[in-house]
Each structure stands twice: as structure tokens, then as C-alpha cells.
Amino acid sequence: MPQITRDQVRVPADVMPESRDEYIENYLKATRGTGRLMLFACDQKIEHLNKDFYGEGIDIADAEPQHLFEIGRQGVCGVLAGQRGLIAQYAADYPEINYLVKMNSKTNLVGTKQDDPYSPQLYDLDAVLAMREAGVNVVGIGYTIYLGSEYESTMMAEAGELIAQAHANGLLVVLWIYPRGKAVTAEKDPALIAGAAGVALCLGADFVKVNPPKPEDGTASAEALKVATMASGRTGLVCAGGSTVDAETFLTQLYDQIHTGGAVGNATGRNIHQRSLDEAVRLTKAISAITLADYSVADALAVFKGEKDFSL
Numbered sequence: 001m002p003q004i005t006r007d008q009v010r011v012p013a014d015v016m017p018e019s020r021d022e023y024i025e026n027y028l029k030a031t032r033g034t035g036r037l038m039l040f041a042c043d044q045k046i047e048h049l050n051k052d053f054y055g056e057g058i059d060i061a062d063a064e065p066q067h068l069f070e071i072g073r074q075g076v077c078g079v080l081a082g083q084r085g086l087i088a089q090y091a092a093d094y095p096e097i098n099y100l101v102k103m104n105s106k107t108n109l110v111g112t113k114q115d116d117p118y119s120p121q122l123y124d125l126d127a128v129l130a131m132r133e134a135g136v137n138v139v140g141i142g143y144t145i146y147l148g149s150e151y152e153s154t155m156m157a158e159a160g161e162l163i164a165q166a167h168a169n170g171l172l173v174v175l176w177i178y179p180r181g182k183a184v185t186a187e188k189d190p191a192l193i194a195g196a197a198g199v200a201l202c203l204g205a206d207f208v209k210v211n212p213p214k215p216e217d218g219t220a221s222a223e224a225l226k227v228a229t230m231a232s233g234r235t236g237l238v239c240a241g242g243s244t245v246d247a248e249t250f251l252t253q254l255y256d257q258i259h260t261g262g263a264v265g266n267a268t269g270r271n272i273h274q275r276s277l278d279e280a281v282r283l284t285k286a287i288s289a290i291t292l293a294d295y296s297v298a299d300a301l302a303v304f305k306g307e308k309d310f311s312l
Contacts, residue, residue: 004031004034004035006024006028009027011023014168019170020170022170023171026139026140029139030098032292035264037078037174037265038079039077039079039267040080040081040268040272040273041240042086043082043102044269044270045083046107048107049108053065053274059274065086067277068090069093071280073097074281075280075281076285076310076311078265078292079098079099080097081174081267082099082101083122084102084123084131087136088131091131098139099137099138100138100139101138101140102143103121103125103128103143103158104143104144104158105122116151117180118146118154118155125162125169128171140166142174143158145175145177145178145196147192147196148181150181150182152181163203164204172206173204174209175200175203175205177196178211179196186214186216191227194227196208197228197229197231198231200235201231206235207238207264208232209239212257221253221257222253223261229262229263236264239254239257240267241271242270244270244274251297254287255296258291266291271283282303286303293312
């Protein structure tokens with residue numbers, strides 16, 4: 001199992017000396033001491049409204065938001081990412097979970113044909129720091145940027161300021177960056193995905209979440225991802241999990257993203273929480289077996305099926 005020591009954590013220069021130890025501690029918590037990120041994305045209740053949590057093909061357990069936190073407690077995750085209010089409502093009952101507070105969000109009701117996407121900042125960092133001061137185990141923040149939107153400059157400015165403030169206070173930052181808007185004709189173009197990765201680096205993010213590229217020349221997605229992971233430099237790149245697929249397909253894609261594409265983990269939401277609690281917990285363990293412990297797909301699938309145990 002890959003492990004890093006405190007001395008091996010690369011601390012950005014914008015982390016204040018008095019916050020250095022806290023940054024290192026948060027980094028080790030979020031990556032489970034491996035330097036790799038297993039992010040459980042739970043921000044879709046604003047992003048996609050209730051259609052991701054109730055309906056055909058979705059286990060009825062997902063209709064209750066507490067399902068997310070039970071998965072976080074019983075499963076193996078690095079961080080649970082969600083909006084401040086969602087975390088505030090449940091964190092007292094789930095103090096052991098590492099939380100990443102999503103600082104901006106928008107619904108999907110306004111499409112790009114009506115207006116270019118803009119995801120506004122919902123609260124300032126002081127509100128998050130106050131929650132941390134109250135005892136919530138906040139290890140980082142997250143922010144979404146839509147590159148190519150006519151509002152991209154506003155989102156980049158908000159993200160840049162938040163990253164500086166978060167680092168100064170010892171918190172990690174994960175950026176969600178998606179090319180999207182009327183100026184973008186192919187949201188998953190490999191060159192655009194690599195461009196998004198480079199923007200995250202220049203803004204100072206610790207990790208960036210991008211969509212897996214979709215090359216038009218027949219190149220495998222994981223192979224095309226190599227360019228993006230090079231572009232991201234010292235910002236760790238992880239891929240979005242997307243809509244729910246069967247476990248073997250998902251685990252194979254994840255393995256290829258890490259071992260062929262150079263990703264340093266995963267960011268998965270629907271593929272986990274749309275399942276029953278038992279199945280979701282087993283899938284977090286299978287995902288973490290690949291992400292955090294370098295299991296093969298076959299061994300991770302055995303974890304998912306309950307034929308092999310996994311814990312950290």
C-alpha cells in the first residue's frame with residue numbers, strides 16, 4: 001500500500017508558517033496517508049436536483065440525505081464533498097468523516113442555450129472556518145469553474161482568492177473544472193481537458209477534478225488523459241465518475257485512469273450513492289482498494305463482491 005510521511009507532503013508556499021502543520025495533517029487525512037485522493041462527491045443535490053437521488057434505477061435509500069453520511073462513515077473514503085449547509089446539518093452525528101466544503105454551486109435548470117454557466121460563490125471562507133472552529137472536521141474546500149463560459153473570469157477570480165485564503169488557513173483545495181458554454185463545442189476534447197488541468201495548477205489548487213477526455217481519433221480515454229496529468233504538474237488530477245455503470249466497468253476505467261493516464265485518484269458520486277447502503281459501502285472499499293492500495297481490477301472486484309476484505 002503506497003504511504004507517504006509528513007516530510008514527503010509538498011506544502012505550497014502560500015501556506016502560512018503557523019498553518020503548515022495543519023495543512024500537512026489535512027493532506028494526510030484527505031489522502032489517507034497515501035498522497036492519492038478518494039473523493040466522495042455529494043454536491044449533486046444542488047447541481048442535479050433530486051433526479052440523481054430518486055427514480056428508476058436508484059435505490060430508495062438514496063432519497064434520504066443521511067444515506068450519504070452513512071456511506072461516508074461505513075465505507076472507505078478520503079473526503080466527503082458537499083455544500084456547507086448539507087455538512088452542517090449532519091456533521092455532528094458523523095464527526096469521523098473528513099469533509100470538503102463545496103463553496104459554489106448552481107442547478108442545471110438554466111441550460112447553455114439560454115445562458116453560459118456561472119456557478120456563484122455561496123458563502124465566504126469565514127463561514128467555513130467558523131464551522132471548523134465549532135468542531136467540524138473540515139480538511140478542505142472545493143470550487144467549480146466552467147472554462148469557456150463568458151463568466152469564467154469571475155469564477156477564476158473567486159477561486160483564486162479562495163485558494164489563497166484556504167492555504168493560508170491550512171486547508172486543501174479541490175477545483176472542479178469543466179469546459180462548458182456556447183464557446184465550447186466539445187466539452188471532453190483532450191486538449192481542453194489538459195487546458196483545464198493547467199488552469200487548476202496556475203490557480204494553485206491541490207487537486208483538480210475533470211471529466212475523462214473523449215478523443216475523436218480512437219485513442220483510449222486513459223491514454224489521452226496522460227497529456228492532462230502532465231499539464232497539471234504538481235496539482236493532482238482526478239476524474240469525475242459520471243453516471244452509474246456496472247462495478248466492473250467503473251473499476252476498470254478507474255484502474256486505467258491511474259495506471260495509464262497518471263491520475264492520482266478519483267472523484268465519485270452517483271456511482272456510489274445511487275446504490276443500497278451495503279452495495280455502496282462495498283464499492284467505496286473496492287474503489288479505495290485501487291486508488292489507495294494499488295489493487296488489481298480483479299482483486300478490487302472481489303472486494304466489491306464481498307469475497308475479499310479491504311480496510312485501511
